[in-house]
Amino acid sequence: MPHHDQAPLKSARTMNRAFKPKDEGFEKRIRASFARQEIMKTVNASILSIEPGEVVLEFPYQTSLTQQHGFIHAGIVSTVLDSACGYAAFSLMPKGASVLSIEFKINLLSPANGKLFRAVGTVRKPGRNITVTEGEVFGDGDGGEKLLATMVCTIMTVYDREDV
Amino acid sequence: MPHHDQAPLKSARTMNRAFKPKDEGFEKRIRASFARQEIMKTVNASILSIEPGEVVLEFPYQTSLTQQHGFIHAGIVSTVLDSACGYAAFSLMPKGASVLSIEFKINLLSPANGKLFRAVGTVRKPGRNITVTEGEVFGDGDGGEKLLATMVCTIMTVYDREDV
Amino acid sequence: MPHHDQAPLKSARTMNRAFKPKDEGFEKRIRASFARQEIMKTVNASILSIEPGEVVLEFPYQTSLTQQHGFIHAGIVSTVLDSACGYAAFSLMPKGASVLSIEFKINLLSPANGKLFRAVGTVRKPGRNITVTEGEVFGDGDGGEKLLATMVCTIMTVYDREDV
Amino acid sequence: MPHHDQAPLKSARTMNRAFKPKDEGFEKRIRASFARQEIMKTVNASILSIEPGEVVLEFPYQTSLTQQHGFIHAGIVSTVLDSACGYAAFSLMPKGASVLSIEFKINLLSPANGKLFRAVGTVRKPGRNITVTEGEVFGDGDGGEKLLATMVCTIMTVYDREDV
Numbered sequence: 325m326p327h328h329d330q331a332p333l334k335s336a337r338t339m340n341r342a343f344k345p346k347d348e349g350f351e352k353r354i355r356a357s358f359a360r361q362e363i364m365k366t367v368n369a370s371i372l373s374i375e376p377g378e379v380v381l382e383f384p385y386q387t388s389l390t391q392q393h394g395f396i397h398a399g400i401v402s403t404v405l406d407s408a409c410g411y412a413a414f415s416l417m418p419k420g421a422s423v424l425s426i427e428f429k430i431n432l433l434s435p436a437n438g439k440l441f442r443a444v445g446t447v448r449k450p451g452r453n454i455t456v457t458e459g460e461v462f463g464d465g466d467g468g469e470k471l472l473a474t475m476v477c478t479i480m481t482v483y484d485r486e487d488v
Numbered sequence: 489m490p491h492h493d494q495a496p497l498k499s500a501r502t503m504n505r506a507f508k509p510k511d512e513g514f515e516k517r518i519r520a521s522f523a524r525q526e527i528m529k530t531v532n533a534s535i536l537s538i539e540p541g542e543v544v545l546e547f548p549y550q551t552s553l554t555q556q557h558g559f560i561h562a563g564i565v566s567t568v569l570d571s572a573c574g575y576a577a578f579s580l581m582p583k584g585a586s587v588l589s590i591e592f593k594i595n596l597l598s599p600a601n602g603k604l605f606r607a608v609g610t611v612r613k614p615g616r617n618i619t620v621t622e623g624e625v626f627g628d629g630d631g632g633e634k635l636l637a638t639m640v641c642t643i644m645t646v647y648d649r650e651d652v
Numbered sequence: 653m654p655h656h657d658q659a660p661l662k663s664a665r666t667m668n669r670a671f672k673p674k675d676e677g678f679e680k681r682i683r684a685s686f687a688r689q690e691i692m693k694t695v696n697a698s699i700l701s702i703e704p705g706e707v708v709l710e711f712p713y714q715t716s717l718t719q720q721h722g723f724i725h726a727g728i729v730s731t732v733l734d735s736a737c738g739y740a741a742f743s744l745m746p747k748g749a750s751v752l753s754i755e756f757k758i759n760l761l762s763p764a765n766g767k768l769f770r771a772v773g774t775v776r777k778p779g780r781n782i783t784v785t786e787g788e789v790f791g792d793g794d795g796g797e798k799l800l801a802t803m804v805c806t807i808m809t810v811y812d813r814e815d816v
Numbered sequence: 817m818p819h820h821d822q823a824p825l826k827s828a829r830t831m832n833r834a835f836k837p838k839d840e841g842f843e844k845r846i847r848a849s850f851a852r853q854e855i856m857k858t859v860n861a862s863i864l865s866i867e868p869g870e871v872v873l874e875f876p877y878q879t880s881l882t883q884q885h886g887f888i889h890a891g892i893v894s895t896v897l898d899s900a901c902g903y904a905a906f907s908l909m910p911k912g913a914s915v916l917s918i919e920f921k922i923n924l925l926s927p928a929n930g931k932l933f934r935a936v937g938t939v940r941k942p943g944r945n946i947t948v949t950e951g952e953v954f955g956d957g958d959g960g961e962k963l964l965a966t967m968v969c970t971i972m973t974v975y976d977r978e979d980v
Contacts, residue, residue: 360556363564366530391571392524398589399570400527403563407555425562426782427806429593429757429921431948431968433941448966449925453781454754454808456923456966474940474948476923476968478755478806480782590946591970593757593921595784595804597777612802613761617945618918618972620759620802638776638784640759640804642919642970644946688884691892694858719899720852726917727895728855734891735883753890757921 343377343447347419354379354411357423361407369404369443377447379411385439396436401443401461401473405430408445409457409477416450421481428477436472438463445477455479507541507611511583518543518575525571533568533607541611543575549603560600565607565625565637569594572609573621573641580614585645592641600636602627609641619643671705671775675747682707682739689735697732697771705775707739713767724764729771729789729801733758736773737785737805744778749809756805764800766791773805783807835869835939839911846871846903849915853899861896861935869939871903877931888928893935893953893965897922900937901949901969908942913973920969928964930955937969947971 347353351374358364358371369383381404391397406425414423442462449456459475511517515538522528522535533547545568555561570589578587606626613620623639675681679702686692686699692709695717700708709732719725734753742751770790777784787803839845843866850856850863861875873896883889898917906915934954941948951967 357556361561362552362554363561366552388526388530390526392521393586397525397527397567397570398592399563399567402566402570403561406561406563406566422557425596427593427595427755427784427804428562429591429968431591431940431970432589433948448923449963456755456925458966471941474950474968476755476921476966478923591919591948591968593804595776595806597784612759613799620761620919622802635777638786638804640757640802640919642759685884689889690880690882691889694880716854716858718854720849721914725853725855725895725898726920727891727898730894730898731889731891734889734894750885753924755921755923756890757919759919760917 343416343450345376345416347417349419350374350376350415354414357414358407358411363403364407367400367404369407372442374411374415376415377412377450379408379415379445381408381443383441383443393435394437396441398430398432401432401436401441402428402430402475404441404443405445405459405461405473405475406477408443409459409475410445410479412445412447412457413450413455413479416447416455417481421483424480424482426478426480428475430473430475432473434470434472436461436463438465440464441472442469453481455481507580507614509540509580511581513583514538514540514579518578521578522571522575527567528571531564531568533571536606538575538579540579541576541614543572543579543609545572545607547605547607557599558601560605562594562596565596565600565605566592566594566639568605568607569609569623569625569637569639570641572607573623573639574609574643576609576611576621577614577619577643580611580619581645585647588644588646590642590644592639594637594639596637598634598636600625600627602629604628605636606633617645619645671744671778673704673744675745677747678702678704678743682742685742686735686739691731692735695728695732697735700770702739702743704743705740705778707736707743707773709736709771711769711771721763722765724769726758726760729760729764729769730756730758730803732769732771733773733787733789733801733803734805736771737787737803738773738807740773740775740785741778741783741807744775744783745809749811752808752810754806754808756803758801758803760801762798762800764789764791766793768792769800770797781809783809835908835942837868837908839909841911842866842868842907846906849906850899850903855895856899859892859896861899864934866903866907868907869904869942871900871907871937873900873935875933875935885927886929888933890922890924893924893928893933894920894922894967896933896935897937897951897953897965897967898969900935901951901967902937902971904937904939904949905942905947905971908939908947909973913975916972916974918970918972920967922965922967924965926962926964928953928955930957932956933964934961945973947973
C-alpha cells in the first residue's frame with residue numbers, strides 16, 4: 325500500500341490561482357469515480373491529495389507494469405497521469421457532469437525507475453466545454469524526486485453520461 | 489488467449505512502401521523484446537503480425553483495465569499502441585540498437601468498449617536517430633471494426649542500452 | 653501565382669470513406685472564409701481542391717517565410733496545414749457553424765525546402781462537437797514529391813461566432 | 817517597433833533552476849541566428865530577453881497575420897512560440913551546435929486578439945540530443961495579460977549543419 329509522510333507541495337502554478345469549484349462536493353465525487361476505475365487497483369494507485377484544479381496520485385513500482393528494460397511502461401505512466409489530469413478537470417466541473425479525455429500528449433524525459441511515483445494533474449485553463457490540463461510524473465530517485473514525464477491533456481465536459 | 493481467424497489487412501500506407509529491414513533477424517528480436525515486457529502479460533496482449541515497418545498487437549477486454557465508465561482506460565489503449573509503434577520502429581533498426589519512445593500523442597475517438605482490440609503501429613518516417621510512427625486502435629463493435637484511437641509516436645534509436 | 657498541372661490524388665484514407673456534407677454550400681463557404689484569412693495572402697496560399705472531408709492548399713517558397721537555414725519556418729508550414737485541416741473539418745459542418753482549432757501537433761520530418769508546397773487536410777473522425785483531422789505537407793524535391801510534415805489537429809464546431 | 821516598459825518576470829519554473837550554459841557566447845549566437853530568420857521580420861518580432869534556458873520574444877498585431885475572425889492565426893502564434901522555444905534550447909547548447917524542432921504541440925486557449933503578444937520559451941529538460949521545451953503566449957487584454965496558448969516543443973541538437 326503506498327505511503328507518504330510528506331504532503332506534496334502545491335505546484336507554483338496552482339498556488340498563483342484560486343480555482344473556485346462549481347460543486348462543493350467535488351472531492352467526494354472524485355473519490356467515488358476513482359474507486360470505480362478498476363485500472364487504478366491494477367496499478368495500485370492511490371489519491372494523495374485533491375484540491376480545486378489539482379489532483380495528486382501515487383503508485384508504486386510493480387514488475388507487472390514494466391517494459392523490456394525493467395522500467396514502468398510509458399503507457400502506465402500515461403494511465404495514472406491521465407487520471408490525475410482528468411480528476412483535476414473534474415474538480416472544477418458542475419454536479420452531474422462527466423469527464424472525457426479527448427487527447428493527450430506525453431513527453432518521456434527519463435526512464436521510469438524508482439520505487440514510488442507521484443502523478444500531479446493541474447488545470448491550466450478551465451472551460452465550459454474544454455479544459456486544458458497539465459501533468460507531471462515524479463520518481464523517487466537517489467538524488468531526491470526526479471521529473472520523469474510531462475503531459476498535456478485536453479478534456480471535454482460531458483453532460484449526459486453517467487458513470488457505471 | 490486472443491484468437492483471430494482473419495489475418496489483418498496491411499494498412500494502405502504500408503502497402504505503398506517497401507521498407508527494407510537493416511537486420512533480417514528483426515522478427516526474432518521483436519518477439520524476444522515483447523516477451524520481456526511484463527506489462528504485455530498483464531494486459532494479455534499478443535502479437536498478430538510483424539512486417540518491416542508494421543507491427544500489429546491484440547488484446548482482449550478485461551475488467552481490470554477499465555476506467556469509471558467500464559471502458560478500457562485511455563492509458564491502457566496507449567500502452568499497447570505505444571508498444572506496437574515502438575516495435576514497428578524497432579523492425580527497421582540495426583542489430584544491437586534499442587528503441588525509446590520520446591513522446592507520443594493520442595486522440596481518443598470513441599470509447600474503448602468491445603471484446604477484442606487491435607493495435608496497429610506503422611512507421612511513417614524512419615531515420616537514423618528519430619523515427620516517426622503512427623498507431624491506430626480498432627475495436628470489434630456490433631457493426632464491424634471501429635477506429636477508437638490514433639497515435640503519433642516519436643521514437644529514438646538508442647545504441648548503448650541493452651534490454652533487461 | 654501557384655500553378656499545378658496535375659490534380660492531386662485523393663488520399664487513400666479519403667477514398668475509402670464517403671463523407672456526406674451537411675450543407676451543400678460547403679465549397680462556397682470555405683472559399684469565402686479562406687478569402688477572409690489575410691495570412692493566406694501573406695503566405696501566397698491558394699486552394700487546390702475542396703472535397704467533403706478533404707481540402708488541399710498550396711503555397712510557394714518565399715524568402716520572407718524562412719528560418720535561419722533558409723527553409724520555410726515550421727510555424728508557416730503549421731499555418732497552412734492548420735488552415736487545410738480546419739477547412740476539411742468545416743466542409744462537413746452544418747450551415748451557420750464556425751470552426752475553431754483547439755490544439756494541434758506537428759511532426760517535422762524533413763526541412764521544408766523546395767519551390768512549391770502542398771498541404772492536405774483530411775477529416776479522420778467527424779463529430780458534432782469535436783472533429784479530428786490529419787494533415788500532410790509535401791514539397792517538390794528533386795526526386796518527386798516528398799513528405800515534409802504531418803499534423804493532427806483537433807477542431808471544435810462553434811455555433812455562435814460569425815466570421816469577421 | 818515593439819516596445820515594452822516592464823521587463824518580463826522570469827517564469828516560476830526557470831527561477832527554480834540554474835541552467836548553466838555550455839557556451840558563454842549563447843546570447844550573441846541567438847541574436848545572430850534570430851537575425852537570419854526572415855520570418856521574424858515578416859511578423860515584426862523582436863527579442864525581449866535571453867537567459868540560459870529562457871527566451872522571450874514579442875510581436876505586435878498585424879492584419880496581414882490574421883485568420884477569418886480577425887485574430888492572429890494559430891500558425892503565426894506557433895511560429896513565434898516555436899522560435900522562442902528553439903532559442904531557449906539553443907541557449908544551453910555547445911558552440912557549433914544547431915537547433916532543430918522535431919515536433920511540437922500547441923493548445924489554443926483563447927483567441928489571439930490584442931495589440932501586443934509575448935512568447936516565452938523555456939527549457940523543461942535539457943539533453944545532449946533531445947531538449948524538451950515549453951512555451952506560452954500572452955496577449956495584452958483589457959484586464960491585463962492573458963494566456964492565449966501553450967506549447968510543448970521537442971528539439972534536437974544537430975552538430976553538423978551550419979546556419980545559412
